[in-house]
Amino acid sequence: MKKTSHKRSGIFRNVFLASAIIIFLVMQVFATNHGSNDQQGHGENWEDKTIADEFKAGDMIVEHIVDAHEWHILSYGDFHLTLPLPVILWYDGNLHTFMSSKFHHGHDDHNGFGLSQEGEHKGKIVRTLQERFITEHVITHDPNQKLPLDFSITKNVLAIFLSLILMSWIFISIAKAYRRREGEAPKGIQSLLEPLILFIRDDVAKASIGEKKYEKYMPFLLTLFFFIFLNNLLGLVPFFPGGANVTGNIAVTMVLALFTFVITTFSANKAYWVHIVNTPGVPWWLKFPVPLMPVVELIGVFTKPFVLMVRLFANMTAGHIIVLGFISLIFIFGQISPALGLGVSVVSIAFTIFMDMLELLVAFIQAYVFTLLSALYFGMATEEHH
Amino acid sequence: MELVSPGIGLIFWMTLAFGVVLYILGKFAWKPILKSLKDRENSIDQALHEADKARQEMKALKFSNEELMADAKEERDSLLKQAREIKEKLIEDARVKANEEANRIIESARETIENEKMAAMVDLKNQIARLSIEIAEKVLEHELDDKSKQKEYVDLLIKKANLN
Numbered sequence: 289m290k291k292t293s294h295k296r297s298g299i300f301r302n303v304f305l306a307s308a309i310i311i312f313l314v315m316q317v318f319a320t321n322h323g324s325n326d327q328q329g330h331g332e333n334w335e336d337k338t339i340a341d342e343f344k345a346g347d348m349i350v351e352h353i354v355d356a357h358e359w360h361i362l363s364y365g366d367f368h369l370t371l372p373l374p375v376i377l378w379y380d381g382n383l384h385t386f387m388s389s390k391f392h393h394g395h396d397d398h399n400g401f402g403l404s405q406e407g408e409h410k411g412k413i414v415r416t417l418q419e420r421f422i423t424e425h426v427i428t429h430d431p432n433q434k435l436p437l438d439f440s441i442t443k444n445v446l447a448i449f450l451s452l453i454l455m456s457w458i459f460i461s462i463a464k465a466y467r468r469r470e471g472e473a474p475k476g477i478q479s480l481l482e483p484l485i486l487f488i489r490d491d492v493a494k495a496s497i498g499e500k501k502y503e504k505y506m507p508f509l510l511t512l513f514f515f516i517f518l519n520n521l522l523g524l525v526p527f528f529p530g531g532a533n534v535t536g537n538i539a540v541t542m543v544l545a546l547f548t549f550v551i552t553t554f555s556a557n558k559a560y561w562v563h564i565v566n567t568p569g570v571p572w573w574l575k576f577p578v579p580l581m582p583v584v585e586l587i588g589v590f591t592k593p594f595v596l597m598v599r600l601f602a603n604m605t606a607g608h609i610i611v612l613g614f615i616s617l618i619f620i621f622g623q624i625s626p627a628l629g630l631g632v633s634v635v636s637i638a639f640t641i642f643m644d645m646l647e648l649l650v651a652f653i654q655a656y657v658f659t660l661l662s663a664l665y666f667g668m669a670t671e672e673h674h
Numbered sequence: 675m676e677l678v679s680p681g682i683g684l685i686f687w688m689t690l691a692f693g694v695v696l697y698i699l700g701k702f703a704w705k706p707i708l709k710s711l712k713d714r715e716n717s718i719d720q721a722l723h724e725a726d727k728a729r730q731e732m733k734a735l736k737f738s739n740e741e742l743m744a745d746a747k748e749e750r751d752s753l754l755k756q757a758r759e760i761k762e763k764l765i766e767d768a769r770v771k772a773n774e775e776a777n778r779i780i781e782s783a784r785e786t787i788e789n790e791k792m793a794a795m796v797d798l799k800n801q802i803a804r805l806s807i808e809i810a811e812k813v814l815e816h817e818l819d820d821k822s823k824q825k826e827y828v829d830l831l832i833k834k835a836n837l838n
Contacts, residue, residue: 439683452695459703466710507700539680543688
Protein backbone atom coordinates (compact mmCIF):
# COMPACT_ATOMS: atom_id res chain seq x y z
CA MET A 289 0.00 0.00 0.00
CA LYS A 290 2.78 2.35 0.97
CA LYS A 291 4.71 1.43 -2.16
CA THR A 292 1.84 2.29 -4.49
CA SER A 293 1.26 5.63 -2.84
CA HIS A 294 4.93 6.39 -3.26
CA LYS A 295 4.67 5.48 -6.90
CA ARG A 296 1.61 7.61 -7.35
CA SER A 297 3.22 10.67 -5.77
CA GLY A 298 6.20 10.02 -8.05
CA ILE A 299 3.90 10.13 -11.08
CA PHE A 300 2.34 13.30 -9.75
CA ARG A 301 5.74 14.90 -9.42
CA ASN A 302 6.74 13.87 -12.94
CA VAL A 303 3.55 15.22 -14.47
CA PHE A 304 4.00 18.45 -12.57
CA LEU A 305 7.61 18.79 -13.67
CA ALA A 306 6.77 18.03 -17.30
CA SER A 307 3.97 20.58 -17.42
CA ALA A 308 6.18 23.18 -15.77
CA ILE A 309 8.88 22.63 -18.39
CA ILE A 310 6.36 22.84 -21.25
CA ILE A 311 4.90 26.06 -19.89
CA PHE A 312 8.37 27.49 -19.50
CA LEU A 313 9.36 26.59 -23.08
CA VAL A 314 6.15 28.07 -24.50
CA MET A 315 6.80 31.27 -22.58
CA GLN A 316 10.36 31.40 -23.83
CA VAL A 317 9.21 31.26 -27.48
CA PHE A 318 6.75 34.06 -27.01
CA ALA A 319 9.24 36.05 -25.06
CA THR A 320 11.79 36.03 -27.87
CA ASN A 321 9.17 36.62 -30.57
CA HIS A 322 7.85 39.54 -28.77
CA GLY A 323 11.04 41.33 -27.89
CA SER A 324 11.66 42.14 -31.57
CA ASN A 325 8.08 43.13 -32.31
CA ASP A 326 8.01 45.61 -29.48
CA GLN A 327 11.21 47.21 -30.62
CA GLN A 328 9.71 47.83 -34.04
CA GLY A 329 6.57 49.28 -32.58
CA HIS A 330 8.42 51.71 -30.36
CA GLY A 331 10.98 52.62 -32.98
CA GLU A 332 8.38 54.08 -35.30
CA ASN A 333 7.34 56.84 -32.99
CA TRP A 334 9.61 58.11 -30.32
CA GLU A 335 7.13 60.45 -28.83
CA ASP A 336 5.22 57.34 -27.85
CA LYS A 337 8.36 56.03 -26.27
CA THR A 338 8.82 58.98 -23.95
CA ILE A 339 5.20 58.79 -22.91
CA ALA A 340 5.49 55.05 -22.41
CA ASP A 341 8.68 55.40 -20.39
CA GLU A 342 7.19 57.84 -17.94
CA PHE A 343 6.14 55.96 -14.84
CA LYS A 344 2.46 56.25 -13.99
CA ALA A 345 1.76 54.74 -10.57
CA GLY A 346 -2.01 54.62 -11.05
CA ASP A 347 -1.82 52.77 -14.36
CA MET A 348 0.74 50.34 -12.99
CA ILE A 349 -1.36 49.56 -9.93
CA VAL A 350 -4.59 49.06 -11.86
CA GLU A 351 -2.74 46.90 -14.38
CA HIS A 352 -1.61 44.67 -11.54
CA ILE A 353 -4.94 44.22 -9.82
CA VAL A 354 -7.29 43.78 -12.78
CA ASP A 355 -7.69 40.66 -14.88
CA ALA A 356 -5.59 40.18 -18.04
CA HIS A 357 -5.62 38.05 -21.18
CA GLU A 358 -2.01 37.05 -20.71
CA TRP A 359 0.00 36.19 -17.65
CA HIS A 360 2.83 38.66 -17.50
CA ILE A 361 5.77 37.21 -15.58
CA LEU A 362 8.62 39.65 -16.02
CA SER A 363 10.01 42.34 -18.31
CA TYR A 364 13.61 43.32 -18.72
CA GLY A 365 14.05 46.27 -21.01
CA ASP A 366 12.22 45.26 -24.17
CA PHE A 367 12.18 41.61 -23.18
CA HIS A 368 8.76 40.47 -21.96
CA LEU A 369 8.20 37.05 -20.43
CA THR A 370 4.51 36.25 -20.60
CA LEU A 371 2.31 33.18 -20.60
CA PRO A 372 -0.18 33.47 -23.49
CA LEU A 373 -3.72 32.39 -22.64
CA PRO A 374 -6.58 31.20 -24.84
CA VAL A 375 -9.09 33.81 -25.94
CA ILE A 376 -12.64 32.52 -26.35
CA LEU A 377 -15.15 34.96 -27.83
CA TRP A 378 -18.82 34.63 -28.65
CA TYR A 379 -19.71 37.10 -31.34
CA ASP A 380 -22.75 37.13 -33.63
CA GLY A 381 -23.52 33.49 -32.98
CA ASN A 382 -19.95 32.38 -33.74
CA LEU A 383 -17.25 31.11 -31.45
CA HIS A 384 -13.80 32.63 -32.00
CA THR A 385 -10.84 31.01 -30.28
CA PHE A 386 -7.18 31.96 -30.56
CA MET A 387 -4.22 32.53 -28.27
CA SER A 388 -3.82 35.92 -26.65
CA SER A 389 -0.30 36.11 -28.09
CA LYS A 390 -2.01 37.17 -31.35
CA PHE A 391 -2.68 40.55 -29.69
CA HIS A 392 1.08 41.08 -29.33
CA HIS A 393 0.71 42.44 -25.77
CA GLY A 394 -2.21 44.61 -26.82
CA HIS A 395 -0.44 46.29 -29.74
CA ASP A 396 -2.28 44.35 -32.43
CA ASP A 397 -5.72 43.08 -33.27
CA HIS A 398 -6.71 39.71 -34.62
CA ASN A 399 -9.69 38.89 -36.88
CA GLY A 400 -11.17 42.27 -36.00
CA PHE A 401 -10.88 41.75 -32.27
CA GLY A 402 -8.47 43.74 -30.12
CA LEU A 403 -7.82 44.97 -26.62
CA SER A 404 -9.23 48.47 -26.39
CA GLN A 405 -6.55 50.94 -25.38
CA GLU A 406 -8.76 53.80 -24.36
CA GLY A 407 -12.30 54.91 -23.81
CA GLU A 408 -15.17 53.25 -22.04
CA HIS A 409 -14.04 49.68 -22.75
CA LYS A 410 -10.35 50.09 -21.99
CA GLY A 411 -8.63 46.76 -21.36
CA LYS A 412 -11.52 44.72 -22.74
CA ILE A 413 -11.72 42.83 -25.98
CA VAL A 414 -13.72 44.84 -28.52
CA ARG A 415 -14.63 44.77 -32.18
CA THR A 416 -12.01 47.17 -33.52
CA LEU A 417 -12.39 49.97 -36.01
CA GLN A 418 -11.36 48.66 -39.43
CA GLU A 419 -9.57 51.82 -40.48
CA ARG A 420 -7.39 52.15 -37.37
CA PHE A 421 -4.13 51.45 -39.27
CA ILE A 422 -4.68 54.45 -41.50
CA THR A 423 -5.76 56.97 -38.90
CA GLU A 424 -3.86 56.25 -35.67
CA HIS A 425 -2.09 53.56 -33.66
CA VAL A 426 -4.81 53.22 -31.13
CA ILE A 427 -7.04 50.16 -30.84
CA THR A 428 -10.50 51.22 -29.85
CA HIS A 429 -14.07 50.03 -29.91
CA ASP A 430 -16.13 50.47 -33.05
CA PRO A 431 -19.31 52.15 -31.79
CA ASN A 432 -21.29 50.62 -34.68
CA GLN A 433 -20.48 47.07 -33.64
CA LYS A 434 -21.68 44.92 -30.76
CA LEU A 435 -19.31 43.94 -27.99
CA PRO A 436 -18.21 40.29 -28.07
CA LEU A 437 -18.97 38.10 -25.08
CA ASP A 438 -15.61 37.28 -23.58
CA PHE A 439 -15.30 33.74 -22.19
CA SER A 440 -11.51 33.75 -22.36
CA ILE A 441 -9.35 31.76 -20.00
CA THR A 442 -7.88 34.88 -18.47
CA LYS A 443 -5.17 35.19 -15.85
CA ASN A 444 -7.73 35.01 -13.04
CA VAL A 445 -9.59 32.07 -14.61
CA LEU A 446 -6.32 30.17 -14.89
CA ALA A 447 -5.42 31.11 -11.32
CA ILE A 448 -8.83 29.86 -10.17
CA PHE A 449 -8.32 26.59 -12.03
CA LEU A 450 -4.85 26.15 -10.60
CA SER A 451 -5.95 26.89 -7.05
CA LEU A 452 -8.96 24.59 -7.33
CA ILE A 453 -6.80 21.78 -8.71
CA LEU A 454 -4.33 22.35 -5.89
CA MET A 455 -7.16 22.31 -3.35
CA SER A 456 -8.69 19.14 -4.77
CA TRP A 457 -5.32 17.43 -4.73
CA ILE A 458 -4.54 18.51 -1.15
CA PHE A 459 -7.88 17.59 0.33
CA ILE A 460 -8.42 14.34 -1.54
CA SER A 461 -4.98 13.21 -0.38
CA ILE A 462 -5.88 14.28 3.15
CA ALA A 463 -9.09 12.28 2.88
CA LYS A 464 -6.99 9.30 1.82
CA ALA A 465 -4.71 9.86 4.80
CA TYR A 466 -7.74 9.79 7.08
CA ARG A 467 -8.88 6.54 5.59
CA ARG A 468 -5.42 5.00 5.71
CA ARG A 469 -4.65 6.11 9.25
CA GLU A 470 -8.08 5.42 10.66
CA GLY A 471 -8.23 5.96 14.39
CA GLU A 472 -4.64 7.17 14.50
CA ALA A 473 -3.23 10.61 15.22
CA PRO A 474 -3.03 12.94 12.17
CA LYS A 475 0.30 13.29 10.40
CA GLY A 476 1.93 15.72 7.97
CA ILE A 477 -0.36 18.03 5.98
CA GLN A 478 -3.29 16.24 7.55
CA SER A 479 -2.30 17.53 10.99
CA LEU A 480 -1.52 20.98 9.53
CA LEU A 481 -5.04 21.46 8.17
CA GLU A 482 -7.05 19.47 10.70
CA PRO A 483 -7.19 22.36 13.18
CA LEU A 484 -8.62 24.61 10.45
CA ILE A 485 -11.21 22.02 9.46
CA LEU A 486 -12.16 21.57 13.11
CA PHE A 487 -12.22 25.35 13.56
CA ILE A 488 -14.69 25.74 10.69
CA ARG A 489 -16.77 22.86 11.98
CA ASP A 490 -16.87 23.72 15.68
CA ASP A 491 -16.53 27.50 15.86
CA VAL A 492 -18.19 28.49 12.60
CA ALA A 493 -20.73 25.89 11.50
CA LYS A 494 -21.83 24.42 14.82
CA ALA A 495 -21.84 27.80 16.55
CA SER A 496 -23.82 29.58 13.82
CA ILE A 497 -26.13 26.92 12.41
CA GLY A 498 -26.55 24.61 15.37
CA GLU A 499 -25.72 21.01 16.17
CA LYS A 500 -28.64 19.55 14.27
CA LYS A 501 -28.37 21.11 10.82
CA TYR A 502 -24.74 22.12 10.38
CA GLU A 503 -23.63 18.98 8.59
CA LYS A 504 -25.46 19.76 5.37
CA TYR A 505 -23.55 23.03 4.97
CA MET A 506 -20.08 21.77 5.90
CA PRO A 507 -18.88 20.93 2.35
CA PHE A 508 -19.74 24.41 1.09
CA LEU A 509 -18.31 26.21 4.12
CA LEU A 510 -15.05 24.26 3.99
CA THR A 511 -14.63 24.68 0.25
CA LEU A 512 -15.46 28.38 0.55
CA PHE A 513 -13.05 28.97 3.41
CA PHE A 514 -10.11 27.14 1.87
CA PHE A 515 -10.73 28.64 -1.59
CA ILE A 516 -10.69 32.19 -0.23
CA PHE A 517 -7.79 31.52 2.14
CA LEU A 518 -5.65 29.82 -0.51
CA ASN A 519 -6.30 32.51 -3.11
CA ASN A 520 -5.68 35.29 -0.59
CA LEU A 521 -2.31 33.73 0.15
CA LEU A 522 -1.48 33.06 -3.51
CA GLY A 523 -2.40 36.68 -4.25
CA LEU A 524 0.38 37.78 -1.92
CA VAL A 525 3.01 35.81 -3.85
CA PRO A 526 4.40 38.41 -6.27
CA PHE A 527 5.41 36.02 -9.08
CA PHE A 528 3.99 33.20 -11.21
CA PRO A 529 1.94 31.10 -10.39
CA GLY A 530 0.84 33.48 -7.63
CA GLY A 531 0.14 37.14 -8.02
CA ALA A 532 -3.29 36.88 -9.63
CA ASN A 533 -5.71 39.04 -7.71
CA VAL A 534 -8.45 36.39 -7.60
CA THR A 535 -10.20 37.23 -4.34
CA GLY A 536 -9.79 40.93 -5.11
CA ASN A 537 -11.83 40.50 -8.27
CA ILE A 538 -15.45 41.51 -8.01
CA ALA A 539 -16.67 38.77 -10.35
CA VAL A 540 -15.12 36.09 -8.16
CA THR A 541 -16.48 37.51 -4.92
CA MET A 542 -19.84 37.97 -6.62
CA VAL A 543 -20.02 34.29 -7.56
CA LEU A 544 -19.06 33.28 -4.02
CA ALA A 545 -21.67 35.60 -2.54
CA LEU A 546 -24.25 34.28 -5.01
CA PHE A 547 -23.54 30.73 -3.87
CA THR A 548 -24.21 31.83 -0.30
CA PHE A 549 -27.34 33.70 -1.41
CA VAL A 550 -28.74 30.76 -3.38
CA ILE A 551 -28.05 28.27 -0.60
CA THR A 552 -29.58 30.62 1.99
CA THR A 553 -32.70 31.18 -0.11
CA PHE A 554 -33.23 27.53 -0.93
CA SER A 555 -32.68 26.26 2.59
CA ALA A 556 -34.87 28.95 4.18
CA ASN A 557 -37.77 27.61 6.20
CA LYS A 558 -41.23 29.03 6.71
CA ALA A 559 -40.20 30.99 9.79
CA TYR A 560 -37.60 32.88 7.76
CA TRP A 561 -40.13 34.11 5.21
CA VAL A 562 -42.69 34.88 7.91
CA HIS A 563 -40.02 36.94 9.64
CA ILE A 564 -39.59 38.98 6.44
CA VAL A 565 -43.27 39.47 5.59
CA ASN A 566 -44.54 39.89 9.13
CA THR A 567 -41.61 40.96 11.26
CA PRO A 568 -42.37 40.24 14.92
CA GLY A 569 -41.88 42.92 17.55
CA VAL A 570 -42.64 45.82 15.18
CA PRO A 571 -45.72 48.11 15.44
CA TRP A 572 -48.45 47.16 12.97
CA TRP A 573 -48.48 50.56 11.26
CA LEU A 574 -44.98 49.89 9.96
CA LYS A 575 -46.33 46.90 8.04
CA PHE A 576 -49.79 48.09 7.00
CA PRO A 577 -51.02 49.83 4.87
CA VAL A 578 -47.52 50.81 3.70
CA PRO A 579 -45.36 47.64 4.00
CA LEU A 580 -42.28 49.51 5.19
CA MET A 581 -40.74 46.75 7.29
CA PRO A 582 -41.25 43.96 4.73
CA VAL A 583 -39.54 46.16 2.12
CA VAL A 584 -36.63 46.85 4.46
CA GLU A 585 -36.35 43.14 5.29
CA LEU A 586 -36.50 42.19 1.63
CA ILE A 587 -33.72 44.65 0.83
CA GLY A 588 -31.78 43.07 3.69
CA VAL A 589 -32.00 39.70 1.96
CA PHE A 590 -30.09 41.14 -1.00
CA THR A 591 -27.72 43.43 0.88
CA LYS A 592 -26.31 40.52 2.88
CA PRO A 593 -24.65 38.79 -0.08
CA PHE A 594 -23.87 42.17 -1.64
CA VAL A 595 -21.94 43.17 1.44
CA LEU A 596 -20.14 39.82 1.41
CA MET A 597 -19.10 40.47 -2.17
CA VAL A 598 -17.88 44.01 -1.55
CA ARG A 599 -16.10 43.28 1.73
CA LEU A 600 -13.82 40.59 0.37
CA PHE A 601 -13.20 42.44 -2.91
CA ALA A 602 -12.44 45.74 -1.21
CA ASN A 603 -10.21 44.27 1.50
CA MET A 604 -8.04 42.26 -0.85
CA THR A 605 -7.84 44.95 -3.51
CA ALA A 606 -7.03 47.63 -0.95
CA GLY A 607 -4.21 45.53 0.47
CA HIS A 608 -2.73 45.03 -2.99
CA ILE A 609 -3.08 48.71 -3.84
CA ILE A 610 -1.21 49.74 -0.69
CA VAL A 611 1.63 47.29 -1.32
CA LEU A 612 1.87 48.38 -4.96
CA GLY A 613 1.72 52.00 -3.83
CA PHE A 614 4.75 51.55 -1.62
CA ILE A 615 6.62 49.88 -4.49
CA SER A 616 5.56 52.72 -6.83
CA LEU A 617 7.10 55.25 -4.48
CA ILE A 618 10.52 53.83 -5.29
CA PHE A 619 10.05 54.50 -9.01
CA ILE A 620 8.38 57.89 -8.55
CA PHE A 621 11.34 59.11 -6.48
CA GLY A 622 13.73 57.22 -8.75
CA GLN A 623 12.56 59.35 -11.66
CA ILE A 624 13.55 62.49 -9.79
CA SER A 625 16.94 61.08 -8.89
CA PRO A 626 18.20 57.48 -8.77
CA ALA A 627 19.82 58.13 -5.37
CA LEU A 628 16.54 59.34 -3.95
CA GLY A 629 14.81 56.23 -5.31
CA LEU A 630 17.43 54.06 -3.65
CA GLY A 631 16.93 55.88 -0.35
CA VAL A 632 13.17 55.62 -0.53
CA SER A 633 13.39 51.92 -1.40
CA VAL A 634 14.64 51.11 2.09
CA VAL A 635 11.59 52.73 3.66
CA SER A 636 9.27 51.32 1.00
CA ILE A 637 10.50 47.78 1.43
CA ALA A 638 10.14 48.06 5.20
CA PHE A 639 6.56 49.23 4.81
CA THR A 640 5.87 46.57 2.20
CA ILE A 641 7.11 43.87 4.53
CA PHE A 642 4.88 45.27 7.26
CA MET A 643 1.91 45.35 4.88
CA ASP A 644 2.59 41.80 3.73
CA MET A 645 2.57 40.65 7.33
CA LEU A 646 -0.70 42.46 7.83
CA GLU A 647 -2.05 40.93 4.62
CA LEU A 648 -1.23 37.46 5.90
CA LEU A 649 -3.49 38.19 8.84
CA VAL A 650 -6.11 39.78 6.57
CA ALA A 651 -5.97 36.73 4.27
CA PHE A 652 -7.09 34.55 7.15
CA ILE A 653 -9.53 37.04 8.67
CA GLN A 654 -11.34 37.71 5.39
CA ALA A 655 -11.68 34.00 4.63
CA TYR A 656 -12.96 33.49 8.17
CA VAL A 657 -15.39 36.43 8.03
CA PHE A 658 -16.85 35.39 4.68
CA THR A 659 -17.34 31.83 5.94
CA LEU A 660 -18.68 32.90 9.31
CA LEU A 661 -21.21 35.31 7.80
CA SER A 662 -22.32 32.69 5.27
CA ALA A 663 -22.81 30.25 8.14
CA LEU A 664 -24.74 32.88 10.10
CA TYR A 665 -27.06 33.48 7.13
CA PHE A 666 -27.65 29.73 6.82
CA GLY A 667 -28.31 29.65 10.55
CA MET A 668 -30.83 32.49 10.24
CA ALA A 669 -32.57 30.78 7.32
CA THR A 670 -32.96 27.49 9.16
CA GLU A 671 -33.58 28.80 12.67
CA GLU A 672 -36.74 27.57 14.36
CA HIS A 673 -38.79 30.39 15.85
CA HIS A 674 -40.88 29.71 18.90
CA MET B 675 -14.31 51.10 -13.94
CA GLU B 676 -13.04 47.68 -14.93
CA LEU B 677 -12.23 47.08 -11.30
CA VAL B 678 -15.86 47.10 -10.17
CA SER B 679 -17.57 45.69 -13.25
CA PRO B 680 -17.64 41.90 -13.10
CA GLY B 681 -16.79 40.23 -16.41
CA ILE B 682 -19.13 37.59 -17.77
CA GLY B 683 -16.32 35.18 -18.64
CA LEU B 684 -14.90 35.16 -15.16
CA ILE B 685 -18.36 34.71 -13.63
CA PHE B 686 -19.03 31.80 -15.97
CA TRP B 687 -15.74 30.00 -15.37
CA MET B 688 -15.75 30.71 -11.65
CA THR B 689 -19.29 29.34 -11.22
CA LEU B 690 -18.49 26.28 -13.27
CA ALA B 691 -15.12 25.52 -11.67
CA PHE B 692 -16.19 26.28 -8.13
CA GLY B 693 -19.37 24.25 -8.53
CA VAL B 694 -17.51 21.25 -9.91
CA VAL B 695 -14.83 21.39 -7.21
CA LEU B 696 -17.50 21.87 -4.55
CA TYR B 697 -19.14 18.67 -5.76
CA ILE B 698 -15.88 16.72 -6.08
CA LEU B 699 -14.52 17.82 -2.70
CA GLY B 700 -17.90 17.31 -1.07
CA LYS B 701 -18.00 13.75 -2.28
CA PHE B 702 -14.36 12.66 -2.13
CA ALA B 703 -12.79 14.85 0.52
CA TRP B 704 -15.11 16.51 3.03
CA LYS B 705 -17.39 13.55 3.51
CA PRO B 706 -14.65 11.04 4.44
CA ILE B 707 -12.68 13.68 6.38
CA LEU B 708 -15.65 14.76 8.50
CA LYS B 709 -16.72 11.17 8.98
CA SER B 710 -13.23 10.16 10.14
CA LEU B 711 -13.07 13.11 12.51
CA LYS B 712 -16.43 12.22 13.96
CA ASP B 713 -15.55 8.55 14.24
CA ARG B 714 -12.29 9.39 15.95
CA GLU B 715 -14.00 11.72 18.41
CA ASN B 716 -16.59 9.08 19.17
CA SER B 717 -13.93 6.43 19.68
CA ILE B 718 -11.95 8.74 21.99
CA ASP B 719 -15.10 9.49 23.95
CA GLN B 720 -15.91 5.83 24.17
CA ALA B 721 -12.37 4.94 25.21
CA LEU B 722 -12.42 7.53 27.98
CA HIS B 723 -15.79 6.31 29.12
CA GLU B 724 -14.61 2.72 29.14
CA ALA B 725 -11.44 3.61 31.02
CA ASP B 726 -13.56 5.31 33.65
CA LYS B 727 -15.79 2.28 33.88
CA ALA B 728 -12.80 -0.03 34.16
CA ARG B 729 -11.35 2.11 36.92
CA GLN B 730 -14.61 1.89 38.83
CA GLU B 731 -14.72 -1.84 38.33
CA MET B 732 -11.16 -2.17 39.54
CA LYS B 733 -12.06 -0.19 42.61
CA ALA B 734 -15.01 -2.48 43.30
CA LEU B 735 -12.88 -5.54 42.64
CA LYS B 736 -10.21 -4.33 45.03
CA PHE B 737 -12.82 -3.77 47.71
CA SER B 738 -14.28 -7.24 47.28
CA ASN B 739 -10.79 -8.70 47.26
CA GLU B 740 -10.09 -7.12 50.61
CA GLU B 741 -13.35 -8.45 51.93
CA LEU B 742 -12.46 -11.90 50.69
CA MET B 743 -9.05 -11.69 52.32
CA ALA B 744 -10.56 -10.66 55.60
CA ASP B 745 -13.04 -13.53 55.43
CA ALA B 746 -10.30 -16.01 54.66
CA LYS B 747 -8.21 -14.73 57.53
CA GLU B 748 -11.11 -15.04 59.90
CA GLU B 749 -11.84 -18.55 58.75
CA ARG B 750 -8.22 -19.54 59.11
CA ASP B 751 -8.15 -18.15 62.63
CA SER B 752 -11.29 -20.00 63.58
CA LEU B 753 -9.97 -23.22 62.02
CA LEU B 754 -6.73 -22.89 63.98
CA LYS B 755 -8.64 -22.26 67.15
CA GLN B 756 -10.83 -25.24 66.54
CA ALA B 757 -7.83 -27.41 65.84
CA ARG B 758 -6.16 -26.30 69.02
CA GLU B 759 -9.30 -27.07 70.98
CA ILE B 760 -9.56 -30.48 69.43
CA LYS B 761 -5.92 -31.16 70.20
CA GLU B 762 -6.33 -30.17 73.80
CA LYS B 763 -9.46 -32.21 74.11
CA LEU B 764 -7.73 -35.24 72.62
CA ILE B 765 -4.83 -34.91 75.00
CA GLU B 766 -7.20 -34.48 77.92
CA ASP B 767 -9.25 -37.45 76.86
CA ALA B 768 -6.17 -39.59 76.45
CA ARG B 769 -4.93 -38.62 79.87
CA VAL B 770 -8.25 -39.36 81.48
CA LYS B 771 -8.46 -42.67 79.69
CA ALA B 772 -4.89 -43.58 80.63
CA ASN B 773 -5.60 -42.72 84.25
CA GLU B 774 -8.68 -44.85 84.24
CA GLU B 775 -6.84 -47.74 82.64
CA ALA B 776 -3.99 -47.46 85.12
CA ASN B 777 -6.47 -47.35 87.99
CA ARG B 778 -8.25 -50.35 86.57
CA ILE B 779 -4.99 -52.26 86.14
CA ILE B 780 -3.91 -51.35 89.67
CA GLU B 781 -7.32 -52.38 90.96
CA SER B 782 -7.23 -55.70 89.18
CA ALA B 783 -3.66 -56.24 90.33
CA ARG B 784 -4.70 -55.53 93.82
CA GLU B 785 -7.58 -57.95 93.47
CA THR B 786 -5.30 -60.61 92.07
CA ILE B 787 -2.85 -60.04 94.91
CA GLU B 788 -5.72 -60.30 97.35
CA ASN B 789 -6.93 -63.46 95.72
CA GLU B 790 -3.42 -64.91 95.68
CA LYS B 791 -2.97 -63.93 99.28
CA MET B 792 -6.27 -65.57 100.17
CA ALA B 793 -5.31 -68.67 98.23
CA ALA B 794 -1.93 -68.73 99.99
CA MET B 795 -3.62 -68.30 103.30
CA VAL B 796 -5.99 -71.16 102.56
CA ASP B 797 -3.07 -73.30 101.46
CA LEU B 798 -1.16 -72.38 104.59
CA LYS B 799 -4.12 -73.20 106.75
CA ASN B 800 -4.49 -76.48 105.00
CA GLN B 801 -0.80 -77.27 105.50
CA ILE B 802 -0.96 -76.22 109.10
CA ALA B 803 -3.96 -78.44 109.61
CA ARG B 804 -2.25 -81.32 107.87
CA LEU B 805 0.94 -80.72 109.84
CA SER B 806 -1.01 -80.58 113.10
CA ILE B 807 -2.66 -83.85 112.22
CA GLU B 808 0.75 -85.37 111.30
CA ILE B 809 2.28 -84.07 114.49
CA ALA B 810 -0.64 -85.33 116.47
CA GLU B 811 -0.25 -88.72 114.78
CA LYS B 812 3.50 -88.76 115.54
CA VAL B 813 2.96 -87.64 119.11
CA LEU B 814 0.39 -90.25 119.67
CA GLU B 815 2.77 -92.88 118.25
CA HIS B 816 5.67 -91.68 120.56
CA GLU B 817 3.63 -91.42 123.66
CA LEU B 818 3.15 -94.99 123.49
CA ASP B 819 6.93 -95.87 123.57
CA ASP B 820 8.74 -93.78 126.09
CA LYS B 821 8.04 -90.82 128.07
CA SER B 822 11.36 -89.10 127.75
CA LYS B 823 11.73 -90.08 124.22
CA GLN B 824 8.32 -88.90 123.66
CA LYS B 825 9.23 -85.45 124.90
CA GLU B 826 12.36 -85.46 122.86
CA TYR B 827 10.46 -86.34 119.87
CA VAL B 828 7.85 -83.74 120.37
CA ASP B 829 10.57 -81.13 120.53
CA LEU B 830 12.11 -82.44 117.43
CA LEU B 831 8.82 -82.30 115.69
CA ILE B 832 8.21 -78.83 116.82
CA LYS B 833 11.61 -77.87 115.53
CA LYS B 834 10.79 -79.44 112.22
CA ALA B 835 7.42 -77.73 112.15
CA ASN B 836 9.06 -74.46 112.70
CA LEU B 837 11.28 -75.11 109.76
CA ASN B 838 8.27 -75.55 107.69
